[in-house]
Amino acid sequence: MFTRRTALASGALAALATPLPALAQGRKDSVTLALVLEPPGLDPTAGAASSIAEVTLYNLYETLTKIRPDGSVAPLLAESWEVSPDLKSYTFRLRRDARFHNGAPCNAAAVKFSFDRAGGDKSTNKDKRLFAGLSTQVVDEHTLVLLNREIEPDLLFLLGQATAIIVEPKSADSNSTKPVGTGPYQLADWRRGASLTLTAWREWRQAAQIKMRRATFRFIPDPAAQVAALLAGDVDAFPRVTPRAMAPFKANPRFQLIVSGSRAKTILAINNARKPLSDRRVRSAIAAAIDRKAVIQGAADGLGVPIGSHYVPGAFGYVDTTGINPYDPDKARRLLVEAGVKTPLALTMTLPPAPYARQGGEVIAAQLARVGINLQLQNVEWAQWLSGTYGSKNYDLTLISHVEPFDLGNYAKPDYYWGYQSVPFNALYEQIKNAARATDRARLLAEAQRLLAEDAVHAFLYQPQWVTVANKNLRGLWKDMPVFVNDLSALSWA
Numbered sequence: 451m452f453t454r455r456t457a458l459a460s461g462a463l464a465a466l467a468t469p470l471p472a473l474a475q476g477r478k479d480s481v482t483l484a485l486v487l488e489p490p491g492l493d494p495t496a497g498a499a500s501s502i503a504e505v506t507l508y509n510l511y512e513t514l515t516k517i518r519p520d521g522s523v524a525p526l527l528a529e530s531w532e533v534s535p536d537l538k539s540y541t542f543r544l545r546r547d548a549r550f551h552n553g554a555p556c557n558a559a560a561v562k563f564s565f566d567r568a569g570g571d572k573s574t575n576k577d578k579r580l581f582a583g584l585s586t587q588v589v590d591e592h593t594l595v596l597l598n599r600e601i602e603p604d605l606l607f608l609l610g611q612a613t614a615i616i617v618e619p620k621s622a623d624s625n626s627t628k629p630v631g632t633g634p635y636q637l638a639d640w641r642r643g644a645s646l647t648l649t650a651w652r653e654w655r656q657a658a659q660i661k662m663r664r665a666t667f668r669f670i671p672d673p674a675a676q677v678a679a680l681l682a683g684d685v686d687a688f689p690r691v692t693p694r695a696m697a698p699f700k701a702n703p704r705f706q707l708i709v710s711g712s713r714a715k716t717i718l719a720i721n722n723a724r725k726p727l728s729d730r731r732v733r734s735a736i737a738a739a740i741d742r743k744a745v746i747q748g749a750a751d752g753l754g755v756p757i758g759s760h761y762v763p764g765a766f767g768y769v770d771t772t773g774i775n776p777y778d779p780d781k782a783r784r785l786l787v788e789a790g791v792k793t794p795l796a797l798t799m800t801l802p803p804a805p806y807a808r809q810g811g812e813v814i815a816a817q818l819a820r821v822g823i824n825l826q827l828q829n830v831e832w833a834q835w836l837s838g839t840y841g842s843k844n845y846d847l848t849l850i851s852h853v854e855p856f857d858l859g860n861y862a863k864p865d866y867y868w869g870y871q872s873v874p875f876n877a878l879y880e881q882i883k884n885a886a887r888a889t890d891r892a893r894l895l896a897e898a899q900r901l902l903a904e905d906a907v908h909a910f911l912y913q914p915q916w917v918t919v920a921n922k923n924l925r926g927l928w929k930d931m932p933v934f935v936n937d938l939s940a941l942s943w944a
Contacts, residue, residue, distance in 0.1 A: 480664040484685040488669040491626035494612035498576040500934045503612035511615035511631035521932040523606045540596040547655040550618040558594040562586040563619045577613040661942035687920035692805040693751035708918040713855035718909035723869025733906035735785035737775040739821040749810025754912035759899040762913040767895030774903040782821040793822030797846040802835040807849045
């Protein structure tokens with residue numbers, strides 16, 4: 451386990467000391483972006499990793515609706531829709547010029563197949579519960595009706611996320627490696643562990659508007675290497691770069707820096723199904739032992755806002771719950787004694803490769819050690835985290851950012867990897883889902899936030915702010931990020 455502080459400093463200084471080549475200005479129809487994490491596959495309906503959507507959403511695949519940078523919803527494969535007064539019936543009218551990469555039409559039958567598949571028994575879609583509650587009726591080739599068993603005021607937004615992509619029935623099962631969508635780009639090359647390249651699809655319905663004919667994603671998890679790649683001009687933009695990698699670019703006129711808001715929640719997730727973590731007093735002790743501001747500084751270079759529950763400032767219905775489990779090491783020690791825990795208590799903390807996790811993990815381990823909780827840090831690769839932590843629930847603690855905007859429902863899932871079981875929360879969430887009036891919904895959301903904080907389900911840490919470093923001449927990058935997307939069709943060179 452290491453912070454890479456020394457590596458970053460030496461790498462950045464070395465890069466600054468060498469002559470800086472001019473950023474390539476001749477590549478007016480191509481762009482190279484870098485990402486921290488490589489997607490494990492290219493089918494966002496088959497895996498929970500947000501890195502899949504970062505490459506595929508709105509590029510390879512499309513959805514009925516499209517989420518804008520400000521969080522509003524626009525038409526995409528659906529050119530219009532009507533919503534019934536009870537919010538349970540949605541009539542969509544589809545574009546008539548949409549086609550899949552293999553030439554098949556994108557019609558109402560394809561939409562029905564996609565949603566039935568997403569909610570079916572064999573589905574591995576992380577939003578399976580949402581789609582299982584939908585009934586899709588084909589009216590004609592370009593019209594369909596969605597019937598929702600429950601009220602979901604955010605359905606139009608959710609249908610713009612990567613889990614709601616429309617897939618071609620014959621090729622759906624091979625999308626992970628051979629993606630077939632309706633988007634403006636197609637997969638050209640994937641060099642595992644290094645890069646992935648997309649090329650513009652010449653038969654896309656609005657192909658003439660695409661400025662970037664070729665886009666390459668490079669995967670660079672190390673902060674020092676991120677700095678070097680940007681300074682050398684090997685990368686044109688790095689969305690969601692490691693915050694401590696931004697220092698060399700703050701006063702450099704060759705670059706633009708974009709600090710974006712988010713709906714992400716960085717948490718120290720606790721396996722509620724394991725003893726002694728099943729005891730709320732132990733979870734509360736862990737939360738009380740953590741100084742959120744120190745974690746934000748260590749994990750995100752200060753670019754974050756403290757949170758006290760699984761909800762963030764700016765979201766509808768937000769209430770400040772940071773005062774429910776404030777930093778109080780003495781209280782943490784008392785709670786451990788009350789719970790009958792003999793210290794030192796030995797636990798493991800699983801850390802995925804993202805720098806915020808590795809760096810923040812060291813800070814949290816030091817803080818917990820002061821109250822008698824000794825952590826063994828386990829660094830794992832992303833695929834291991836997805837299979838072992840998320841899939842097999844084999845962990846005590848893990849530091850992770852949940853980036854989905856509307857994901858309170860995860861706490862009502864009986865088999866979710868947190869192992870949280872709460873009859874009161876389940877009942878409250880059902881009320882939230884069926885609250886048609888905004889005032890009622892806001893009140894219930896506030897109650898849900900307080901309940902999760904009082905249950906100390908996790909140590910809720912902070913709302914991250916994302917940093918994008920890019921060539922100053924690159925246009926079309928998202929200012930804010932309600933979802934993780936790199937919309938290539940919006941990019942151009944000045």
